[in-house]
Amino acid sequence: MRYDFIERHRSKWPLDVMCRVLQASRDGYYQWRKGVEGKRKQEDRELLAQINEIYQATERSYGAEWIAHDIRKGGRRVGKTRVRRLMKQNGMPVQCKNTWKCMATTNSSETYHPSSDLVQRAFHRTELDELWLSDYSELPAIGPKIYAVAIKDQASHRILGIHVSHDLHVGALFKAFHQAVIARRLKHRTLEVPIIFHSDQGGQYNSYAFKDELKKYGLVSSMGSSGDCYDNAPMESFWATMKTELMHHFPFRNVEHAAGAIYRWTHLFYNQRRRHTSIGGLSPVQFEADWYQRNRSVCCT
Missing domain, CATH: 3.30.420.10 (Ribonuclease H-like superfamily/Ribonuclease H)
Structure with a gap:
């Protein structure tokens, strides 16, 4: 608990001060941190395997948000920020906007009278074949x-x-x-x-x-x-x-x-x-x- 407190407040107080107040040793803190980092790296390796499996199964189409959603659905707690970091670190393109510009394909006909607009932008539908x-x-x-x-x-x-x-x-x-x-x-x-x-x-x-x-x-x-x-x-x-x-x-x-x-x-x-x-x-x-x-x-x- 003491080492966890020190880790969470390192940006706020000097390490020596916290160790003295909490009666914790610097060597003990560094040893604890080494164990935590090792565990984190192992978790990252396991998480990366899950990310890659979903990424390949979805034709490299899912971004960090949907991949994180799938992993959480499997019972593992993870945020999209961590997934995005691992994807970037391992060369998996994170979703970005398509920048290709193509010409318009509409060729309005002047020969036939266009049909009326029966939709009027009311696109929300709940029934199939409507x-x-x-x-x-x-x-x-x-x-x-x-x-x-x-x-x-x-x-x-x-x-x-x-x-x-x-x-x-x-x-x-x-x-x-x-x-x-x-x-x-x-x-x-x-x-x-x-x-x-x-x-x-x-x-x-x-x-x-x-x-x-x-x-x-x-x-x-x-x-x-x-x-x-x-x-x-x-x-x-x-x-x-x-x-x-x-x-x-x-x-x-x-x-x-x-x-x-x-x-x-x-x-x-x-x-x-x-x-x-x-x-x-x-x-x-x-x-x-x-x-x-x-x-x-x-x-x-």
């Missing part, structure tokens, strides 16, 4: 431009479809959309209420072919105002998250490199494991499992 969001984004690449288009269920944050290619053609959107159709088994369902499909006013979303495809599966088109990123803010947030967490892959060498990294991150990590504070710290798949369980219980009572 609101789907979609957007294109340019990806950092060494050679020819590479783009991704994604479709997201706003309630669970699950990415239902995503496609990576060299162009902004509507064909890429169709491929992502058909992934979403399969994921939600829309070919075998009759929707009681149409799913709102919200996007910007890009020509791909405004094409007759794609709007007909939406109607075929019971979805209704919704579009934000032209050039206003806040009208599709959750998708902008998704792209920002992806580009931040995949920074160690940038720039992509080619479309195959981009597709491999993005598909792996999306389907194996983001959907399955990445926690979201807005849905109670659950992953999208966990949220949906809880939602289905909850709704089955309601149906059976």
